[in-house]
């Protein structure tokens with residue numbers, strides 16, 4: 001494999017290899033800066049002893065999930081130093097020599113440790129300007145044995161982020177009108193799949209011609225994102241691409257993913273997002289994808305479709321099958337979700 005990092009570091013690189021040339025849909029207006037603010041959820045208030053404050057926060061969470069599908073989470077309890085270490089250790093991983101990283105090169109989509117490039121390099125017709133490391137960190141914990149200290153950081157980050165996800169999903173359970181632990185039980189979160197993904201976007205000599213990550217939605221329930229302070233993420237909001245600013249340090253950017261759209265019967269929608277590149281600095285992001293247990297058949301929550309007397313909009317499918325379908329196909333936006341949607 002040819003990493004983007006090694007291409008970007010080649011001397012006198014002043015244009016990208018043609019396989020990286022991405023054609024943007026020319027009918028689409030360019031991304032704009034958001035007029036409205038991405039909503040912020042104060043995690044500590046979700047468990048406040050004051051019932052009014054708690055229900056107000058759950059209402060805010062509900063609005064954030066409905067209107068945006070993307071929100072920032074503050075006061076989440078994950079130490080800032082740990083978040084910095086995660087970025088630092090991920091950068092150290094990409095800084096290993098190519099022959100050291102080769103040991104982790106991807107083989108199959110459910111390989112516990114996968115170092116790779118682009119999005120799905122076996123299917124992509126053009127390549128994307130990013131290298132990645134994906135590690136399954138729950139229910140079984142895996143870790144690359146390099147760089148030193150990565151194991152401890154990953155293990156602690158897995159534990160701490162799962163606490164945040166558990167709290168958010170209890171809130172979401174309530175905001176959907178279900179018992180607080182409904183989502184957790186129905187989707188067997190105790191053995192839920194958690195994937196750590198570090199994305200590296202080296203400086204690109206022709207950033208307007210390349211793309212870091214194509215428009216996609218994530219496959220799980222909730223994704224927790226952090227980065228090294230360099231912007232580049234864009235999300236689709238009300239049909240338009242908007243830039244996400246990095247103006248709230250020590251927060252997580254959380255997004256709704258496909259399995260939550262299915263489970264909520266479309267009440268909460270997974271959101272398309274993409275990553276653009278720049279010609280100045282390396283951008284590094286870390287996404288932690290949190291999903292149901294791999295063996296759970298995911299479908300619209302029974303209680304939602306019966307009590308609200310609505311028709312289920314999605315075909316039941318085992319999460320493992322959904323994941324394999326998503327990871328082994330060429331992705332265009334949210335086409336995987338369309339495959340489990342009942343014809344309307």
Ligand SMILES: O=C(O)CCC(=O)C(=O)O
Pocket residue numbers: 197199213218225227232233273274275285287
């Ligand atoms: O780089 C980013 O900010 C987004 C990463 C992402 O969307 C992903 O890993 O699924």
Ligand SMILES: [Fe+2]
Pocket residue numbers: 216217218273287
């Ligand atoms: Fe994503």
